[in-house]
Amino acid sequence: MAVIITIANEKGGVGKTTTAVNLACGLALRLSGLDGPAGRILLVDMDPQGHALLATAFGQHSAEAAASLAALLIQTPPPSVQPMLRRSQYHSNLFVIPGNRPALVEAGRILPTLMANESRLARAIAPITSQFSYIIIDTPPNTGDLLINALVAASHIIIPVETSYLGVSGLRELQRTIEQVRIHFSPQLTILGYLPTLCDEQRSETQEILDELQKRYRGQVLSPIHKSVDLAYAHSAHMDVFTYRPPRQRDQLASSSRATREYAILVEVVLRTTWKLASGGKP
Numbered sequence: 001m002a003v004i005i006t007i008a009n010e011k012g013g014v015g016k017t018t019t020a021v022n023l024a025c026g027l028a029l030r031l032s033g034l035d036g037p038a039g040r041i042l043l044v045d046m047d048p049q050g051h052a053l054l055a056t057a058f059g060q061h062s063a064e065a066a067a068s069l070a071a072l073l074i075q076t077p078p079p080s081v082q083p084m085l086r087r088s089q090y091h092s093n094l095f096v097i098p099g100n101r102p103a104l105v106e107a108g109r110i111l112p113t114l115m116a117n118e119s120r121l122a123r124a125i126a127p128i129t130s131q132f133s134y135i136i137i138d139t140p141p142n143t144g145d146l147l148i149n150a151l152v153a154a155s156h157i158i159i160p161v162e163t164s165y166l167g168v169s170g171l172r173e174l175q176r177t178i179e180q181v182r183i184h185f186s187p188q189l190t191i192l193g194y195l196p197t198l199c200d201e202q203r204s205e206t207q208e209i210l211d212e213l214q215k216r217y218r219g220q221v222l223s224p225i226h227k228s229v230d231l232a233y234a235h236s237a238h239m240d241v242f243t244y245r246p247p248r249q250r251d252q253l254a255s256s257s258r259a260t261r262e263y264a265i266l267v268e269v270v271l272r273t274t275w276k277l278a279s280g281g282k283p
């Protein structure tokens, strides 16, 4: 069964999409030698802005509304998801469900009026979860049914936190939402970790903020991602950072770019903590 990791934080611009894209692509590279579901990764873009699809070279408006993620969310019963899957042009074992920006905006608007509105994504992807080891879900920067669907579908959550005073203090609402999802849907929903992002060593308060995060979320703070021009350039080139700054040796993720080393650490932590589950108990 796939490990389904939702990347969530209602605050905008904290590195959700960057993390979703680089985690999905890093896992795809790392597991590319494996046959069958163990080597296959799915990326789901629940943000109507479509930045995750854009960053993996799919474009934001890449499907008819009726054959897009939006149809999976609002049609009853949902259409079959299998024929929708598309393969990434950079990673042959990475797949996406195409989006349609206006249709996903509309889906977010009408979901509250539909029955089972919180669990529609979970239900729609259930027939294909056994085909993947990891499903990574990017989410929009607000609380609404699109975010709730991404949380209800998830087994794990990664919370990117911008390394600033405001970033650390703004997580209460998300934690309340996660608690509600645990109570009503999935008691096992696990916070895989808080990921400090946009970390700036030049600023004097950075260490203090990292210490504060450690104090609040002891044992749950992941190794930080620093500010890096490579991440910004890779994003505008519609690439993940591992494709933009490839390593010398093909079997490695990390190159001379610090961003590749830092996201490679995240990939390894995810594999270390969840691989048994993702591979159905195989070592």
Ligand SMILES: Nc1ncnc2c1ncn2[C@@H]1O[C@H](COP(=O)(O)OP(=O)(O)OP(=O)(O)O)[C@@H](O)[C@H]1O
Residues within 6 Å of the ligand: 011, 012, 013, 014, 015, 016, 017, 018, 019, 047, 049, 051, 139, 140, 141, 197, 198, 199, 225, 226, 227, 228, 229, 231, 232, 233, 235, 236
């Ligand atoms: N570590 C980093 N170093 C430099 N730039 C970064 C880093 N992480 C993200 N960025 C850039 O910051 C911007 C916001 O990042 P991103 O899109 O990942 O955030 P987000 O949380 O998904 O935003 P939104 O809430 O709007 O969806 C992007 O232009 C991205 O390229």
Ligand SMILES: [Mg+2]
Residues within 6 Å of the ligand: 016, 017, 018, 047, 051, 138, 139
């Ligand atoms: Mg985003």
